[in-house]
Amino acid sequence: MVAAWIGYLLDGFDFVLITLVLTEIADDFHLSTVTAASLISGAFITRWLGGALLGAMADRYGRKAAMIASILLYSLGTFACGFAWGYLSLFAARLVIGLGMAGEYSASVTYVLESWPTRVRNRASGFLISGYAGGTVVAAELYKWVVPQWGWRWMFWIGVLPVLVALWVRRSLPEAGDWAAEIGRRSAASAASMGSAVMTGPAPAPGPAASKPARPNPFRPLFTGRVRSWVNASLAAAASGALFGVFTPAGTGHVPWLSAVAALCLIAFAVQLGGRRGWLLYVSLMATVFCAFLYSWPIQALLPTYLKTDLGYAPSQVTDVMFYAGFGTMAGCWLAGFVGDWIGTRRAYACTLLASLAFVFPVFAVQDSLVGLGVLLFGLLALSQGISGILPKYIAGHFPTATRAASLGFVYNVGALGGAVAPVLGARLAEGMSLGRALAVLTFGLTLVVVILVGGNVPQRLARLADPDAPDDHLVPAAGGAEIGSKETTPGSV
Numbered sequence: 001m002v003a004a005w006i007g008y009l010l011d012g013f014d015f016v017l018i019t020l021v022l023t024e025i026a027d028d029f030h031l032s033t034v035t036a037a038s039l040i041s042g043a044f045i046t047r048w049l050g051g052a053l054l055g056a057m058a059d060r061y062g063r064k065a066a067m068i069a070s071i072l073l074y075s076l077g078t079f080a081c082g083f084a085w086g087y088l089s090l091f092a093a094r095l096v097i098g099l100g101m102a103g104e105y106s107a108s109v110t111y112v113l114e115s116w117p118t119r120v121r122n123r124a125s126g127f128l129i130s131g132y133a134g135g136t137v138v139a140a141e142l143y144k145w146v147v148p149q150w151g152w153r154w155m156f157w158i159g160v161l162p163v164l165v166a167l168w169v170r171r172s173l174p175e176a177g178d179w180a181a182e183i184g185r186r187s188a189a190s191a192a193s194m195g196s197a198v199m200t201g202p203a204p205a206p207g208p209a210a211s212k213p214a215r216p217n218p219f220r221p222l223f224t225g226r227v228r229s230w231v232n233a234s235l236a237a238a239a240s241g242a243l244f245g246v247f248t249p250a251g252t253g254h255v256p257w258l259s260a261v262a263a264l265c266l267i268a269f270a271v272q273l274g275g276r277r278g279w280l281l282y283v284s285l286m287a288t289v290f291c292a293f294l295y296s297w298p299i300q301a302l303l304p305t306y307l308k309t310d311l312g313y314a315p316s317q318v319t320d321v322m323f324y325a326g327f328g329t330m331a332g333c334w335l336a337g338f339v340g341d342w343i344g345t346r347r348a349y350a351c352t353l354l355a356s357l358a359f360v361f362p363v364f365a366v367q368d369s370l371v372g373l374g375v376l377l378f379g380l381l382a383l384s385q386g387i388s389g390i391l392p393k394y395i396a397g398h399f400p401t402a403t404r405a406a407s408l409g410f411v412y413n414v415g416a417l418g419g420a421v422a423p424v425l426g427a428r429l430a431e432g433m434s435l436g437r438a439l440a441v442l443t444f445g446l447t448l449v450v451v452i453l454v455g456g457n458v459p460q461r462l463a464r465l466a467d468p469d470a471p472d473d474h475l476v477p478a479a480g481g482a483e484i485g486s487k488e489t490t491p492g493s494v
Helices: 002-020 022-029 033-045 047-061 063-081 087-113 118-150 153-158 162-172 177-200 226-246 255-309 315-343 345-363 370-384 386-396 401-415 417-429 435-455 458-466
Strands: none
Touching: 002 022, 002 033, 002 063, 002 087, 002 118, 002 153, 002 255, 022 033, 022 087, 022 255, 033 047, 033 087, 033 226, 033 255, 033 417, 047 063, 047 087, 047 226, 047 401, 063 087, 063 153, 063 162, 087 118, 087 386, 087 401, 118 153, 118 315, 118 386, 226 255, 255 315, 255 370, 255 386, 255 401, 255 417, 255 435, 255 458, 315 345, 315 370, 315 386, 345 370, 345 386, 345 435, 370 386, 386 401, 401 417, 417 435, 435 458
């Protein structure tokens, strides 16, 4: 938990830097607010790919290896941001950060959830995700000291420090319990199969296939045959190109059809990965996460800009407000973990989001009281952002161990494209109203949508249209210790 929490804290630190120095970058590179906001979106464009690839790596080679690769990617991408000479070079570095951040989420989440006891896995999820909020607090504090003295580039150069964490993780940590048990089960099954072959016929030829158990391969459905392999490689290229066009000036005038191309490509991947019984679950979870990012990321991405432009706050005042916001999110993650283990993940998620609606408009009505704004932000983010602490538990419970990291990584990070849309959408709305009002409208409306989707158990209900025997939660073991949904558990035994 400590290792994963520190990795996620540094992940949050690296990712949030761009929001703190967005106005300074816009001034240096002469960017409009909308164009500058697309730099935040840049990291989301590659998240779907990073989540899928590094998630598959975690399923096949272990959660720890994928954590290390993720930390290296996002820290080196952040370091490269400090050397950017213009918009495109900075955008390219943000793409690398997106790959690493996506992998960190899927690898760290599965690593922790599969290492903690079943009865406290909501708490494990909440504690882990609170590290991200801690990273925003650290970044805000450094912003106050570093940027006025040395400029915005030094904030990114400091972001290379997580490499040291990666080296420690590589040396010190054991593998996740559930994944190790899954590989052990496969090894035992392979040994039993070989023993049966020896009793009934010639021994298998020596070689890798005879000595190693079959490891999980979540991407096998995408590469069954040369034609399908080429088609899916083309879909990946088309999705990436379309997303680049959507979130950069390169696609100006063509955003609607580029968005449609990207959506169709990603849905095609979801249909193949989910299969006949699981594709509705994949698509509905993607839509749920997309809406969750749309309600949460306008504030996360544009709050510093709102404080500096609409309210005229100085860097030290921005830091103070970001402290309230960061600690509010951390406290909310901890609270969400306890409440989730008490009343259930889904119920805790919906009820907490409903309570957060009482804070949305009052936050953006405060003009002259820094303390008042801080207290209201603490309450809003504790209830609305903090509940994201159990989102990993909510998503991961839909998937078995063998494909959990890749499935969670793909579903979550495709949905995270809502975070790419959110800052640009907020900036667009602010062209016709104040930025504060635009943020309030987006947050309130999309929060209601997520309450309906999660509270109404929409993804699970849709999943059961295709698979009536779909279990409620793969992270809760069935009687006898077998994982729900595994081959050892018969349908209807839950």
